[in-house]
């Protein structure tokens with residue numbers, strides 16, 4: 001294809017000049033459709049951002065063939081802050097160089113070997129049935145590193161009762177506390193849009209998620225259980241990023257919509 005174009009310009013430009021121009025101007029135009037065909041074939045990569053695409057980035061934005069969610073739906077890479085869930089989960093910049101991840105569950109050599117623990121997310125949250133390959137792990141480590149390491153955290157810390165193991169006693173305390181709070185359904189609606197709608201919203205693109213906006217037979221306690229511990233492919237939410245009052249508000253919204 002490049003050759004054909006080259007021919008038609010040949011009369012107008014000196015050969016050397018033309019090849020420089022063609023390489024610089026056609027290079028990017030021709031790459032785009034190629035990537036698209038690839039995408040359609042695999043039916044996996046979602047089109048995204050303004051920044052240059054790379055195999056590592058494509059993998060990070062690839063939707064799971066099982067439930068249609070991508071790493072980039074949950075984690076920030078500096079260019080996807082428009083996706084609401086990214087403010088609840090760790091940024092991945094420099095994750096290959098962390099001392100440990102998942103609050104110490106993964107440490108030392110294991111950090112690189114699991115792409116910072118992404119292999120856990122791959123199976124738990126993306127429901128992929130075949131393990132991530134060494135090549136894919138390498139792509140991710142390369143992508144983390146390519147985002148720069150200026151302000152990279154050597155460890156990401158946060159508060160949760162889901163790690164290292166689900167703390168049932170603490171959950172009970174939380175449930176009791178939340179039951180005593182008065183939830184504001186209007187605030188809850190906004191919070192729901194941010195924290196839950198990617199999966200539970202009416203037009204959610206993530207698959208294999210139960211509807212909780214109609215015929216929901218749960219209550220404040222069961223909502224708290226799901227939010228704090230996570231459940232299957234539903235991630236847990238941290239205490240410091242989603243407060244008990246906010247869970248009370250979200251619960252009020254869910255229960256109101258269900259006519260409870």
Ligand code: HEC
Nearest residue numbers: 070071074089090095101102103116117118121125156235
């Ligand atoms: C449904 C949301 C979700 C998806 C999709 C997801 N993850 Fe995660 N990921 C989490 C949660 C929850 C944690 C643990 C809490 C945290 O770090 O925010 C986590 C933790 C991580 C960590 C460890 C961060 C640290 O320093 O402790 C990395 C790295 C990571 N994920 C990368 C990925 C990659 C790469 C993918 C895609 C292959 C992916 N995740 C898919 C939710 C998700």
Ligand code: HEC
Nearest residue numbers: 195196199208209210218222223226227231232233234235
């Ligand atoms: C990444 C997608 C995802 C996000 C984000 C998410 N959920 Fe879920 N949720 C799920 C999935 C998947 C299940 C089913 C879990 C299972 O049983 O395997 C579920 C289950 C639930 C259930 C239990 C439903 C039932 O009928 O048993 C509740 C309640 C719930 N989620 C509430 C929430 C709330 C509240 C939020 C926001 C704070 C939220 N979820 C965010 C995916 C998600």
